[in-house]
Amino acid sequence: MPVSSTRLPVRKAPEAAPSSRASGSKGAGRPGLGWAVPGLLFFTLFAIVPMIMVIVLSFTSWQGLGMPSFNGTENWSRLWNDPVMRQGITLSLLLTLFSWMVQTPIALLIGVWSAGRQRARAVLSAIFFLPLLASSVALGLLWKSLLDPNFGLIADIGPWIGFSDGNLLGSERGAFAAIVFVASWQFIPLHTLLYQGGARQIPKSLYDAAYVDGAGTVRQFFSITLPQLKNTIITSSVLMVVGALTFFDTVLILTEGGPGTSTAIVPYHMYNTGFEAFEMGYASAIATVLVIVATGVSLLLVRITGFGAMRSTREGM
Amino acid sequence: MRTNLSRRRGRALAAFTAAIVTSTVLAGCGSGGPDEAGGGGEGTLDVWVYQDASTKVQEELVKRFNKQSDVKVKLTQVAGDSYQDKMRTAMGTPNAPDVFFNWGGGSIANFVEKDMLVDLTPEFEKDAELKKAFIPSVVDSGRVNDKIYGVPMRGMQPVLLFMNTDVFEKAGAEKPESWEDLLALVDTFKKEGVTPFALAGADGWPELMWVEYLLDRFGGAEVFKRIQDGDSSGWEDPAVMKTAETVEDLVDRGAFGKNFASVNYTEDGASTLFAKGKAAMHLMGSWEYSNQQANQPEFAKEALDYTTFPAVPGGKGDIKNVVGNPTNYWSINKKAEEQEAALEFVKFAAEDQYIEDLVANGDVPTTSDAESRLDKHANPEYAKFQYNLVKEAPDFTLSWDQALSAQQAEPTLTNIQKLFNGQLTAQQFVDAMKGL
Incomplete structure (x- = not known):
């Protein structure tokens, strides 16, 4: 393999290690901490500081006017007893689960397919990619019109899928399903792209060897493609999970959290509390929970999948 | 309410943290010296208005005002979607407007709480001409805690019951005069295979209109007045229960069809249903007319x-x-440097030329002598109907989602939606409202 020749110098590295580390600060090896300053500053100013402010605000009562006044843990005890928040957490977790279950298999299959060299592949891939290019708000409005019970597409196909009056957005399950569907439709292209890239990296020699051993397409997929894509699957899953937990715009446009509060996932509840009801303190408490949960879930994912070990799927090749 | 609904649309999550950061930082600067406090700077008035099709009338007003005044008005037009957010963020800062457009009631309640607005009650008492200039019920519904903070400055938007006469003729139906007529019509139209009332139930506020009228007819305007003044026992009034039960009854009778919960107003779902004759009636704000036009x-x-x-x-x-x-109102920021000019400017809302411009723009002004000018309206008959309706009205109840503070308006809309969807029973609805 041509790769091995470039690896040689690296294998020699241990002997030179002590000196190369010392020279690193002169710019020969890894970049020093100084290189990270612009990024760190930016991150601190626009992520860490606001996050701390949100945590502070969560202990205040503030209608967005004048100075916030501290009210102790009032927001937090209210959070504990808020039925909409409880429902929101359940909905957010369900949305995460369903989005993952719908998006992963489809994106994986399309991605692997589009990594090949079939005819018309490039054209079809470009078409599949389109939903990702449109703005979420435009897509939300488009789907809202398509799902209008009297004049939209749903008026015609509703009876076929169990919504005889086209009352999809007005029913609890229907509205939730609509959100899962629109979100998947919009984001599958992104994950397809990840899988396409991942599948292209798999050395052809593996498939050649499998072919010689008599493995069919299905066997090749499960024994070579899938294990080789392990890290891609994890990356894509983390993106999906965090994306679903902080999902917002489509809900705002498509259902406004309705009917009632049946699709009021946590980010929407947060927005509604902060920018419609102007209860910034309470909204900050919700935001804090969201940050903790989303961070926790993605850390957990990385831990249980062993992604943190940075093990290459191509070791020993 | 139309203006209200558009501001609900299309804002990004990113704004959340950004707004908190900027507003906190700016609020911190707000305690600066008196020089910064006024906003517009020397000899100017910073006036904010909600940007829509009517804004050109205000532009002309400002031009005329500036011709005769030493203090010049600078008109800032804020795009509709974000008006309320921007207002709130700005009000705590040195960049706050001196005079600003608002919806009265709950839309300024928080500002009043923080003592940020000029109390115009003494001015209305002192200046007989100002008091006479506007229809009293209109001035009254903009009150907060019994004080006047706003001068009416745009057209009126009462909620009316619209009818599709084609559908009525086909069914041989008459204009409903009583509640019995209305219920009989529900059956008539159902038999015809037509939805009796178009209802955009995907949004909460069109459903709110039904609740507002029903409560008013059952218990009078006093019931909601009590609630608006912060007396939550108002929800225990038997009229509230009666209202909730009537809503249940209407839904059960199929007055709104079966899929109203999926119908929206913003994408013209309900209005098209009504115009195409698939629904016979539509309870909606007076803007429905121009919308259909x-x-x-x-x-x-x-x-x-x-x-x-x-x-x-x-x-x-x-x-x-x-x-x-x-209507909409002008309110004055207490920190405005040019208080006299600000007062003079808001009084310009009763100026003859301004009223004529409003009429030409299709609005029905709320001044008490506007009737004679309505002949120049594009639909004189419709304009006069609205005008007389409002002028004769003992009480004009401001839409609840505007009258209540934002903290109460949101859960109120949600509960009303749940009542219509059958997610709450009448009793559960009343209990939920009491708990607010």
């Missing part, structure tokens, strides 16, 4: 009729009462 001109010209909401059996409310958006 724009989207379904044929229908608006030939088959669009309107009437008032009927009385209900055993109801205590005055049948002449109206609900909706009385």
